[in-house]
Amino acid sequence: MANMKLLQLLESDCTLTPEQLASMAGMTVEEVKAAVKEFEAEKLILGYQAVVDWDRTQRENVTALIEVKVTPQRGEGFDRIAERIYQYDEVESVYLMSGAFDLTVIISGRTLKEVAQFVGDKLAPLEDVTGTATHFILHKYKENHLIFEKREEQEKEWIFT
Known part of the structure; x- marks a missing residue:
């Protein structure tokens, strides 16, 4: 069950540190590191990627x-x-x-x-x-559960002649 929680945490934010993941998943740092290494070896984790707008x-x-x-x-x-x-x-x-x-x-x-x-x-x-x-x-x-924020409209400059 902790492994599922760990996978969900990694999927939502792969930049979390092992210490943060351990705290959030109810595991030790060593358990997190071992589990991540095993996930990568078993191809459960295929890669890490940023979502860019x-x-x-x-x-x-x-x-x-x-x-x-x-x-x-x-x-x-x-x-x-x-x-x-x-x-x-x-x-x-x-x-x-x-x-x-x-x-x-x-x-x-x-x-x-x-x-x-x-x-x-x-x-x-x-x-x-x-x-x-x-x-x-x-x-x-929205992509991968992430909402793309609206671009702020640039202030328009009016020129009257």
Whole structure:
């Protein structure tokens, strides 16, 4: 039970120190360090990452959600085509879905054209892909349980002549 609490704490804020985690999870610092090491070895923890609000920076970035219909392969189902897709650097996430399409692919690029070229040149031509639908993310409100704060409007300067 303490291990579940520790995993939840790490997921919500991986910058917490072992001392803080121990206090919050009801464990000793040594238990926390051993558990984290074990989580990493067992691939329960796959990595640590900051969630960045790129809209608040000067970096140009476009994110798209792509619905992909594929033909599953005998004996391998969707795994082989999903693995082929997630090998591309542009791909951030791939999910197997229920419903009208099979895979959801999340990608990022610098421009709409760059994302469109990825879909047209790399994704759609794959042998087992039978269709795609691309949706561009216009604004992020919440991601990974974190709410993106509104940008403060810059004060407008009026000039009358």
